[in-house]
Every structure is written in C-alpha cells, then in structure tokens.
Amino acid sequence: MLQAIRQGFRNRDPRTRVVLPARMRSGARWADACIHNVSSRGMMVASNDAPAPGSYIELRRGPNIVVGRVVWRRDRFFGLRAQDRIDLDLLRRASTADAANDGSAVERRADRRLGEDARRARTLERSRAIAKASQFVTLALLCVGAALFAGHAVHEALRAPVSRIAAVMPD
Numbered sequence: 714m715l716q717a718i719r720q721g722f723r724n725r726d727p728r729t730r731v732v733l734p735a736r737m738r739s740g741a742r743w744a745d746a747c748i749h750n751v752s753s754r755g756m757m758v759a760s761n762d763a764p765a766p767g768s769y770i771e772l773r774r775g776p777n778i779v780v781g782r783v784v785w786r787r788d789r790f791f792g793l794r795a796q797d798r799i800d801l802d803l804l805r806r807a808s809t810a811d812a813a814n815d816g817s818a819v820e821r822r823a824d825r826r827l828g829e830d831a832r833r834a835r836t837l838e839r840s841r842a843i844a845k846a847s848q849f850v851t852l853a854l855l856c857v858g859a860a861l862f863a864g865h866a867v868h869e870a871l872r873a874p875v876s877r878i879a880a881v882m883p884d
Contacts, residue, residue: 726752729801732838734830735774739764746772747834751801755781755794759838763791775807789841 728750737746737760744762756772756779764770764783772779772793781795 726754728752728757731801731805732831732835733774733804733807734834735772737762737764738771738773739768747838748772748774748804749790751799751804753798755784755792756799758791758793759789760791761789763789766791774804777803777807 729752730750731748733748735746735748735758737744737758739762742762744760746758746760748756748758750757758772763786766783766786768783770781770783770793772781777800779793779795779799780797781793783791784794785792
C-alpha cells in the first residue's frame with residue numbers, strides 16, 4: 714500500500730531561477746513578459762497582463778516558442794504548463810548571437826539590448842517590491858494614526874463626565 718501511495722505522488726521537477734524577457738500572446742493580444750523560473754514542463758512568468766487560469770498562451774523568446782496552459786495566477790505572476798518539453802539552454806541562448814547563426818532563425822535584438830532588458834526586468838521587480846513595502850508601511854502608519862486620533866477623541870469626550878464623577882465620589 715505504501716508503494717501505491719508513493720507512486721501516486723511524483724517528485725516535483727527542479728526549478729531553475731532565471732530572469733529572461735519574452736513576449737506573450739494571449740488570444741490576439743501581445744504583451745511583454747518576464748520568465749522567472751523554468752522546469753522541464755513549466756515555468757513561472759510575470760506580466761502586467763497576466764492571463765486567467767485555464768487560458769492557452771504562446772510565449773516567445775527569440776526564435777523559441779513555448780505553448781502552454783496557465784494553471785495558476787497570483788497578481789502579476791502565473792504558472793505555465795507547457796505542451797512540450799522546455800529546453801532551458803535554448804531559451805538562454807536566444808539572447809546570444811550564436812542562436813542567430815545556426816540558420817534556423819534570426820534574432821532581431823542585439824545581445825547588449827537583451828542584457829539591458831533583463832536588467833530592466835530585475836529593476837522593475839525590485840521597484841515593485843519596494844513600492845509594495847512602502848505602501849504597506851504607509852497604510853500601517855495611517856491606521857496607527859487613526860487609532861491614536863480615535864483614542865484621543867474618546868478620552869476628551871469622557872474626561873468631563875469622569876472628572877464630575879470623581880469629584881462627587883468620596884476618597
């Protein structure tokens with residue numbers, strides 16, 4: 714029985730963390746995307762126009778095309794289950810001039826520009842994290858300020874009646 718349970722649960726494929734800019738097509742719309750991690754059959758992608766779970770998308774990086782189904786989504790991030798195996802080396806090589814010289818496809822962007830795109834993607838993700846943290850701190854400070862204001866208002870409202878009661882009460 715233990716063997717049957719073990720066979721029911723497969724080990725998860727190892728993920729490789731990357732930051733690779735790409736283009737994404739969902740329906741007839743194209744959008745910028747950034748690949749954050751890759752396994753043999755899936756990847757985590759970020760996009761301002763993240764598709765809904767269950768939708769099929771096409772992800773392009775240079776001459777490479779990955780077609781898959783969105784299996785989860787959280788804010789800007791979503792998980793893509795690829796229809797075919799994903800070759801991470803081909804995705805990474807799409808940013809080098811060697812990928813354009815093999816005769817299969819021509820990479821239109823220069824290597825330098827793709828490096829700049831990756832740097833911009835990292836900067837964008839870092840900026841979003843900082844903005845999210847500063848938004849949380851600002852909201853927390855506003856809540857603390859509102860609580861202090863409400864406490865002060867209650868204190869002022871009850872000060873006069875409590876002082877009259879204290880004056881009437883014997884020590």
